[in-house]
Amino acid sequence: MIDIDTVTKYFGEKLVLDRVSLRIAPHEVVCLIGASGSGKSTLLRCVNRLVAHDYGTIRLDGVAVDDPRFGKTGLQKRVAIVFQSYNLFAHMNVLDNITLAPRRVHGQSRAEAEDRGRDVLARFGMAGFAASYPEQLSGGQQQRVAIARALMTRPDVLLLDEITAALDPELVGEVLAIIRGLKDDGMTMMIVTHEMGFARDCADRVAFLDGGVILEQDTPDRLFGTPQEPRTKAFLQRIIASGRL
Amino acid sequence: MIPTAIGGISVTVVFGLMAWVVTSAEQWPRIKLQFFNIDAMIAAFPRVLQGFWVNMQVWLTVLACVLVWALVLAVVRSLRAPWFAPFRLMVVIYIDIFRGVPALLLVLLFGFGIPALNLPGLPNSGLFWGAVAMVLSYAAYVAEIYRSGIDAVHEGQRAAAKSLGLSEWQTLRYAILPQALRNVVPALMNIVVALQKDVALLSVIGVRDAVREAQIYTATTFNYSSLIVAAGLFLLATIPMARLADYLTRRDRERRLQIAG
Ligand SMILES: Nc1ncnc2c1ncn2[C@@H]1O[C@H](COP(=O)(O)OP(=O)(O)OP(=O)(O)O)[C@@H](O)[C@H]1O
Ligand SMILES: [Mg+2]
Numbered sequence: 468m469i470d471i472d473t474v475t476k477y478f479g480e481k482l483v484l485d486r487v488s489l490r491i492a493p494h495e496v497v498c499l500i501g502a503s504g505s506g507k508s509t510l511l512r513c514v515n516r517l518v519a520h521d522y523g524t525i526r527l528d529g530v531a532v533d534d535p536r537f538g539k540t541g542l543q544k545r546v547a548i549v550f551q552s553y554n555l556f557a558h559m560n561v562l563d564n565i566t567l568a569p570r571r572v573h574g575q576s577r578a579e580a581e582d583r584g585r586d587v588l589a590r591f592g593m594a595g596f597a598a599s600y601p602e603q604l605s606g607g608q609q610q611r612v613a614i615a616r617a618l619m620t621r622p623d624v625l626l627l628d629e630i631t632a633a634l635d636p637e638l639v640g641e642v643l644a645i646i647r648g649l650k651d652d653g654m655t656m657m658i659v660t661h662e663m664g665f666a667r668d669c670a671d672r673v674a675f676l677d678g679g680v681i682l683e684q685d686t687p688d689r690l691f692g693t694p695q696e697p698r699t700k701a702f703l704q705r706i707i708a709s710g711r712l
Numbered sequence: 713m714i715p716t717a718i719g720g721i722s723v724t725v726v727f728g729l730m731a732w733v734v735t736s737a738e739q740w741p742r743i744k745l746q747f748f749n750i751d752a753m754i755a756a757f758p759r760v761l762q763g764f765w766v767n768m769q770v771w772l773t774v775l776a777c778v779l780v781w782a783l784v785l786a787v788v789r790s791l792r793a794p795w796f797a798p799f800r801l802m803v804v805i806y807i808d809i810f811r812g813v814p815a816l817l818l819v820l821l822f823g824f825g826i827p828a829l830n831l832p833g834l835p836n837s838g839l840f841w842g843a844v845a846m847v848l849s850y851a852a853y854v855a856e857i858y859r860s861g862i863d864a865v866h867e868g869q870r871a872a873a874k875s876l877g878l879s880e881w882q883t884l885r886y887a888i889l890p891q892a893l894r895n896v897v898p899a900l901m902n903i904v905v906a907l908q909k910d911v912a913l914l915s916v917i918g919v920r921d922a923v924r925e926a927q928i929y930t931a932t933t934f935n936y937s938s939l940i941v942a943a944g945l946f947l948l949a950t951i952p953m954a955r956l957a958d959y960l961t962r963r964d965r966e967r968r969l970q971i972a973g
Binding site: 547572620 | 866868869871872873874875876877878879882886887890891894970
């Protein structure tokens with residue numbers, strides 16, 4: 468479904484992604500792990516073209532993400548992203564947040580967009596908050612709205628960038644439960660996470676990114692159980708030492 | 713209770729002393745005659761008030777034009793598409809020029825200079841071109857205020873909008889500008905008050921505003937009380953605006969604290 472083929476990305480002089488290759492099959496869930504600054508967010512952002520990569524190709528069902536066939540918004544309709552800091556529009560209530568793109572970008576009527584919006588909110592237990600503003604919600608609630616917003620256009624792929632990292636510990640569970648639900652529905656996902664427990668039981672495959680290079684990728688059992696690369700081992704040891712595995 | 717009383721008493725004493733010192737000065741009767749002559753004030757009042765009405769009209773018109781034109785400048789400056797580079801550069805040059813040249817000089821240049829050209833099809837009044845000069849000058853400041861508001865909106869809001877497929881213009885229109893404008897209301901209020909006074913600059917090109925009318929009276933009677941009348945009218949208009957500005961600033965700060973906390 469997604470084919471990342473020897474992708475290289477520089478920020479100025481700095482090499483951030485170095486010939487990264489990764490394939491994600493339909494309905495597959497791939498977790499990206501790695502130290503801060505290893506390029507995880509950048510790789511995700513290249514997939515939905517928030518960041519333009521410099522070399523290599525990223526294809527969605529065989530079509531390069533920078534192919535004009537996607538038009539201005541075709542890619543964004545099929546590949547959605549959720550951010551660590553929620554990034555809900557602070558001046559809009561929940562319903563306006565999630566219906567903005569369907570109405571303004573995809574030409575739906577207000578009634579049509581709001582009908583679907585209420586359905587999606589209900590699914591995530593946010594039905595009662597349609598008229599609330601982001602600042603009135605807890606972090607977990609905001610993140611659930613952000614997930615709802617990403618799913619409004621029925622994307623085929625969901626990119627999640629450390630979506631629980633900014634949450635209080637007791638709110639992490641409610642968000643992860645939603646992601647497990649999406650996996651059960653067959654959503655294809657690329658997930659950057661520091662929640663190794665979650666990666667272990669939710670991912671079909673885990674890829675370890677180090678200094679812009681995918682050093683190792685494998686099933687969670689093998690990657691967490693018998694890592695091959697010394698740097699993977701060292702990374703996992705640090706995680707274990709800090710009590711997060 | 714007691715601090716309030718002490719405050720009240722001390723204000724009364726200090727101001728009373730000052731009034732006593734001033735009024736008991738040897739020159740006070742002359743000052744009073746020249747600046748605070750009640751008869752002269754009453755005589756000048758209708759014309760100065762009429763002039764002040766001109767000030768208020770010009771103020772509101774210029775203000776409306778400034779707010780719109782500055783928004784255009786700020787939006788052009790913040791659009792990031794590469795092919796927009798020449799327009800961004802134009803705005804940067806514009807702002808440098810019109811912020812760098814004194815408003816008074818611009819008013820003279822436009823208010824006297826352009827009507828003298830007798831350009832066909834364009835208005836010939838000094839009032840019109842003087843007001844244009846004010847708009848051009850003030851818009852340069854206000855554009856920078858807008859821009860600071862736009863820059864203060866978190867980068868994540870842009871990323872979210874872009875990831876949802878919004879075009880750059882839609883991102884500005886729906887996600888960034890509404891938040892940016894709310895951020896800059898307090899700063900804009902100060903500009904509104906400053907503009908209210910600076911409209912008086914147009915008096916130098918003969919626009920018969922409050923200052924001009926007061927000057928005309930002064931020139932015929934050699935009495936300055938009419939200027940005091942004009943000053944009083946300005947204060948009457950600007951002090952409530954300044955209080956409103958303070959209030960909005962305070963409310964804005966409380967809102968931010970609430971979000972932060
Ligand atoms: N817009 C940008 N401009 C310049 N450099 C950037 C930009 N975004 C990221 N970088 C740099 O690229 C490198 C990789 O950043 P990235 O955000 O992808 O790392 P990450 O693995 O997601 O880290 P973290 O776990 O801290 O989120 C970092 O060194 C970062 O400083
Ligand atoms: Mg990151």
